[in-house]
Amino acid sequence: MKKILFFFFAVCLFSKIGVTPVFAYKIEKLDDPEIKGDFVFGPGKTELFMNPGETYTKELMITNRLGRTMEFNVVIEDFKGSKNPEEAVNLLGDERGPFSLRDFIRPEISKFTLKHNERIILPTVVAIPVGSEPGGLYASVLVVTNPPEDELTEADNGKGKTKLISRLGTLFFIRVKGEAKEEGMLQNFRVKDDKVFFEKAPVPMELLFENSGSVHLMPYGSVEIKNILGQKIDEINIDPWFIMPGSLRSRTIEWSGKKMLFGRYTADLVVNRGYKDILDKKTISFWIIPWKIVSAIFVFLFLLIWFFRWVGRQFHFEVKRKKK
Numbered sequence: 001m002k003k004i005l006f007f008f009f010a011v012c013l014f015s016k017i018g019v020t021p022v023f024a025y026k027i028e029k030l031d032d033p034e035i036k037g038d039f040v041f042g043p044g045k046t047e048l049f050m051n052p053g054e055t056y057t058k059e060l061m062i063t064n065r066l067g068r069t070m071e072f073n074v075v076i077e078d079f080k081g082s083k084n085p086e087e088a089v090n091l092l093g094d095e096r097g098p099f100s101l102r103d104f105i106r107p108e109i110s111k112f113t114l115k116h117n118e119r120i121i122l123p124t125v126v127a128i129p130v131g132s133e134p135g136g137l138y139a140s141v142l143v144v145t146n147p148p149e150d151e152l153t154e155a156d157n158g159k160g161k162t163k164l165i166s167r168l169g170t171l172f173f174i175r176v177k178g179e180a181k182e183e184g185m186l187q188n189f190r191v192k193d194d195k196v197f198f199e200k201a202p203v204p205m206e207l208l209f210e211n212s213g214s215v216h217l218m219p220y221g222s223v224e225i226k227n228i229l230g231q232k233i234d235e236i237n238i239d240p241w242f243i244m245p246g247s248l249r250s251r252t253i254e255w256s257g258k259k260m261l262f263g264r265y266t267a268d269l270v271v272n273r274g275y276k277d278i279l280d281k282k283t284i285s286f287w288i289i290p291w292k293i294v295s296a297i298f299v300f301l302f303l304l305i306w307f308f309r310w311v312g313r314q315f316h317f318e319v320k321r322k323k324k
Contacts, residue, residue, distance in 0.1 A: 035067035081247025101139035134178025201257030
């Protein structure tokens with residue numbers, strides 16, 4: 001009877017406090033033994049929509065292709081956008097970001113060792129606290145090589161050399177569900193470097209988008225290319241790309257053309273802002289003049305005309321000579 005009562009008590013106790021599942025990491029041996037002198041970390045980006053109080057586990061994979069055993073460290077850093085359109089994100093090191101996620105993301109282990117051709121599957125938990133405000137939270141999980149201290153010789157140390165440390169990161173984009181400020185727009189669309197005339201394709205075009213909201217945006221769109229008669233001759237699809245809150249980001253696309261090109265062309269851009277199906281539109285124009293081919297044609301025509309005129313003069317002289 002005592003054993004039965006104890007068992008019943010234990011069941012009740014654990015049912016009240018709950019049991020947290022354990023996500024054990026795994027190390028696997030791969031089939032490809034080729035040495036490539038690097039390591040691979042993926043996926044490169046994780047985007048999640050989560051409720052306050054919700055927990056999610058993401059499996060990250062790190063593969064050692066360095067050709068030797070290596071120790072790795074796992075580091076969490078916040079990141080933010082930039083007013084420099086060329087910078088997608090800025091990693092902040094020990095600094096806390098304006099939309100900090102670093103306290104709410106936890107890999108199962110922060111240090112591990114892999115032999116060459118081994119891969120670790122590393123569970124990483126994202127836990128959003130109860131009561132979190134709607135909006136975006138952002139952090140990066142970085143994997144950093146930790147070469148042994150004896151990698152350098154005393155001579156190398158005397159020359160001031162240091163260990164070569166490499167690191168790769170994956171970005172976590174978390175959207176806490178609820179009303180948040182979604183705001184952004186296309187700022188500019190132009191031919192790169194404001195160039196007007198081209199000898200041939202490709203034609204590089206650059207668009208600039210600003211995100212003035214509190215969550216990241218994923219705009220996308222397309223560009224229609226039309227000839228001088230207004231006929232559509234090609235279309236370029238623009239896949240979604242991310243823009244951080246409070247930042248500018250540029251993107252370059254190229255039109256390669258599909259046949260012989262000559263004359264004035266227009267490019268009609270349509271960008272979906274990534275929320276509420278709001279569209280931004282802008283049109284630019286440029287010329288493609290293959291001057292080498294055009295010059296060769298003019299030279300050929302000039303020589304052809306000169307030849308016929310020369311033949312005509314010779315014929316005229318011959319007729320006059322015969323009359324005499």
